[in-house]
Amino acid sequence: MTVERALPTPEAHDLIDLTRDLIAKEVAPRAAGDESAGRFPREVFTTLGATGLLGLPYPSEYGGADQPYEVYLQVVEELAAGWLAVGLGLSVHTLSCFPVAAFGSDEQRAELLPDMVGGELLGAYCLSEPASGSDAAALTTRAVAGPDGYTVDGVKAWITHGGVADFYMLMARTGDKGARGISCLRVPSGLEGLTYGVPEHKMGMRSSPTTQVRFDSVRLPQSALVGAEGEGFRIAMAALDGGRLGIAACAVGVAQAAFDAAVAYAGERRQFGSRIIDFQGIGFMLADMATQIAAARALYLEAARLRDAGRPYGTKAAMAKLFATDMCMKVTTDAVQVLGGYGYVEDFPVERYMREAKVLQIVEGTNQIQRLVISRALTPESRR
Numbered sequence: 342m343t344v345e346r347a348l349p350t351p352e353a354h355d356l357i358d359l360t361r362d363l364i365a366k367e368v369a370p371r372a373a374g375d376e377s378a379g380r381f382p383r384e385v386f387t388t389l390g391a392t393g394l395l396g397l398p399y400p401s402e403y404g405g406a407d408q409p410y411e412v413y414l415q416v417v418e419e420l421a422a423g424w425l426a427v428g429l430g431l432s433v434h435t436l437s438c439f440p441v442a443a444f445g446s447d448e449q450r451a452e453l454l455p456d457m458v459g460g461e462l463l464g465a466y467c468l469s470e471p472a473s474g475s476d477a478a479a480l481t482t483r484a485v486a487g488p489d490g491y492t493v494d495g496v497k498a499w500i501t502h503g504g505v506a507d508f509y510m511l512m513a514r515t516g517d518k519g520a521r522g523i524s525c526l527r528v529p530s531g532l533e534g535l536t537y538g539v540p541e542h543k544m545g546m547r548s549s550p551t552t553q554v555r556f557d558s559v560r561l562p563q564s565a566l567v568g569a570e571g572e573g574f575r576i577a578m579a580a581l582d583g584g585r586l587g588i589a590a591c592a593v594g595v596a597q598a599a600f601d602a603a604v605a606y607a608g609e610r611r612q613f614g615s616r617i618i619d620f621q622g623i624g625f626m627l628a629d630m631a632t633q634i635a636a637a638r639a640l641y642l643e644a645a646r647l648r649d650a651g652r653p654y655g656t657k658a659a660m661a662k663l664f665a666t667d668m669c670m671k672v673t674t675d676a677v678q679v680l681g682g683y684g685y686v687e688d689f690p691v692e693r694y695m696r697e698a699k700v701l702q703i704v705e706g707t708n709q710i711q712r713l714v715i716s717r718a719l720t721p722e723s724r725r
Contacts, residue, residue, distance in 0.1 A: 378548075381426075386431075394416060421591040433587075437506075444525070445568070464506055493526070500554045510567075512577050532561075592662075603630070637664055655718075659714040673698040
């Protein structure tokens with residue numbers, strides 16, 4: 342089913358049309374095969390860059406497209422419906438560009454952003470570690486300052502695009518324990534001492550490599566610092582607010598794809614002389630799925646509009662990520678149920694959607710962390 346979108350400009354409608362055309366020709370036909378084989382579709386990201394889709398929310402003076410988050414996220418949703426590895430990959434890349442775009446110097450933006458958003462480079466975001474995931478302020482990777490820059494030692498974990506990215510946006514400790522001792526550094530690939538673990542064997546998203554990234558006395562110039570020393574945790578949290586909206590959009594895209602497959606199957610499958618979509622048990626299940634998808638889409642778009650208006654949106658982003666990803670897990674599970682035995686085999690895509698949905702409840706902050714963020718915002722002192 343083609344989603345009817347209320348977009349703010351004719352240019353935004355053209356972007357959605359371009360995205361759908363690219364998905365039909367370049368993305369969807371290869372998704373199942375590359376997922377099964379574990380092949381990373383790097384050339385797809387090059388194509389996204391060539392068509393301007395890698396830099397949608399960033400300024401045109403640096404090679405971006407000046408699009409509001411409201412539009413960018415709907416492009417992410419469309420891509421995730423075609424292939425989650427691509428939709429989530431775009432979200433991760435956008436997250437990786439954010440520190441330079443929002444906190445970098447004028448010189449850094451002018452020098453780095455055009456290649457970062459233009460398709461020549463692909464980014465990764467290095468925050469989590471083997472022993473610090475939800476408690477990001479407890480990270481131990483250290484960047485020691487010297488007369489010529491920094492020397493970095495440590496290990497990052499669960500890094501999307503690990504080993505295939507061209508740059509890594511690194512959060513490392515430059516000061517004492519706690520959030521105030523963390524700084525943000527941009528690390529290009531290919532440096533001596535920068536190595537990668539074996540890609541994780543995952544339940545889903547098999548075409549998107551997830552690895553450890555290891556720093557063994559990696560030398561960086563002073564110019565690698567993004568923002569001020571000690572500002573890294575604030576940069577990381579600001580980036581994650583936007584990243585959570587990207588994950589919400591991905592979840593809606595995957596759920597929409599699963600729903601469309603379930604509706605198509607239920608409209609053709611006949612039992613007891615009738616289409617199964619005409620049985621109340623199936624029809625009501627599909628009605629609930631459609632309603633939940635629409636509600637999740639409305640929630641992430643509301644948060645995006647707050648962001649575009651320059652208003653606080655972090656709590657709403659947490660709500661959108663929480664609701665959309667929990668919804669996606671249920672919708673994809675129900676889609677498998679609608680297809681019955683066919684839903685459990687790889688000949689039909691819904692089993693892949695169900696496996697992919699699970700990771701969305703974990704990345705960019707687990708849904709338990711989202712509930713913590715939301716509950717803390719409900720206190721009187723927080724509202725003040």
